Amino acid sequence: MDDLNEEYEEELHAFLIWMKDAGYTPYTQKSYLADVREFLGSLNGKRLDMVKKLHVVSFLTSVRERGVSDATRNRKHASVNCFFKALIELELHRDNPAAGIKKSKTEKNREPVYLDEGDLQRFMSAIEGKYRHRNLAIFLLMSYMGLRVGEVHTLNMGDYNVERRSLRVFGKGRKWRNIPVPEDIAPFLDQALTERLAPWRNKEEAMFISQKGRRLSIRAIQQIATDTFDRFQDEIPASQRRPYSSHKLRHSFATMLLRKGADLRTLQELLGHSSIQTTTVYTHITSREKEEAMAKLQISLPQR
Known part of the structure; x- marks a missing residue:
């Protein structure tokens, strides 16, 4: 980790400054930095100006293969995307190889867990x-x-x-x-x-x-x-x-x-x-509410 911090020290420090200035919470800063450090570790010392979209996709694929949820995979993508966006705004980088990569599809119809x-x-x-x-x-x-x-x-x-x-x-x-x-x-x-x-x-x-x-x-x-x-x-x-x-x-x-x-x-x-x-x-809508709605139907059927 020390080698990683030294290799990309300027970029990581710039990203942290950018997040603080943008008003990100300390919790988000910590999470995004951890994700970005994980991504940088996957580059094996490669210079950032040599990083292509393939490297980002390869990292996200390896993350998915470890069995993490689609939501976690998408958050790591967002972290890396935000990292390059920050470097571009701070004039430390020109391109964003994380841009344009599709998110993993999560369950859109999953009912939220709640308490009555x-x-x-x-x-x-x-x-x-x-x-x-x-x-x-x-x-x-x-x-x-x-x-x-x-x-x-x-x-x-x-x-x-x-x-x-x-x-x-x-x-x-x-x-x-x-x-x-x-x-x-x-x-x-x-x-x-x-x-x-x-x-x-x-x-x-x-x-x-x-x-x-x-x-x-x-x-x-x-x-x-x-x-x-x-x-x-x-x-x-x-x-x-x-x-x-x-x-x-x-x-x-x-x-x-x-x-x-x-x-x-x-x-x-x-x-x-x-x-x-x-x-x-x-x-x-809960099953109970569906049953109550169906029970209100007045059904008139012809005689057999």
């Missing part, structure tokens, strides 16, 4: 530990306001307007959106902020603080969710447990709103989707 309202209540009851009120507030923001885990991570104290009961959220694409805080959620958020842990830096503005006094990390939030989901499904046989994760709470929020009659445009705004096509994944 009864399951959500049981999930919230499974939240335990010394920092229960903090964690409860976090998961309420995700399941009843649709926040992404990265958006919870970046929340600052000044983003919550107590008087207007609204939350200012910095989402994907460096876009801000304002979300009303439901009346029933506000007391839990207020309590979590009242019990907010003291940060080790006086000027730390993070809304949610770890036990070490730093901004609560994305990884920590995901782990807390994993531990809670384990307790939530503790009495269910392992073979029947569902693949829940923190992001499934956001799926639950979207599903609930649609079931209660919210239109797609409103849901798109609340979720912070740049395209309504992304929002349509939540228009799935």
Whole structure:
């Protein structure tokens, strides 16, 4: 790894600067750098001006052959594409060999995994530990306001307007959106902020603080969710447990709103989707709803 860093040190450093300037989260910066380092390692010391589209396709093919998901393969492609795009903008490179390569087809019709309202209540009851009120507030923001885990991570104290009961959220694409805080959620958020842990830096503005006094990390939030989901499904046989994760709470929020009659445009705004096509994944209909709809048919058949 040291040899790799030395070989492409200038380009990797430039890419990091470019991502910071573009407003990428630390989590995304870390992920993209790891993907790009993996790609550069596959070049066996080849100069970047000698890299062709074939080399990128060969790398992505080797990634797929290792058995990673199509989504992971597409993310690695996006990382490499972003890397060359950054170098071109910074006038360190002329061509982007990752441009124009097709994405792997993922399952477009796969229904998102979500919890219904009864399951959500049981999930919230499974939240335990010394920092229960903090964690409860976090998961309420995700399941009843649709926040992404990265958006919870970046929340600052000044983003919550107590008087207007609204939350200012910095989402994907460096876009801000304002979300009303439901009346029933506000007391839990207020309590979590009242019990907010003291940060080790006086000027730390993070809304949610770890036990070490730093901004609560994305990884920590995901782990807390994993531990809670384990307790939530503790009495269910392992073979029947569902693949829940923190992001499934956001799926639950979207599903609930649609079931209660919210239109797609409103849901798109609340979720912070740049395209309504992304929002349509939540228009799935459950088997129960199909059966109820079919039961409403009044069928009149001729006598045999």
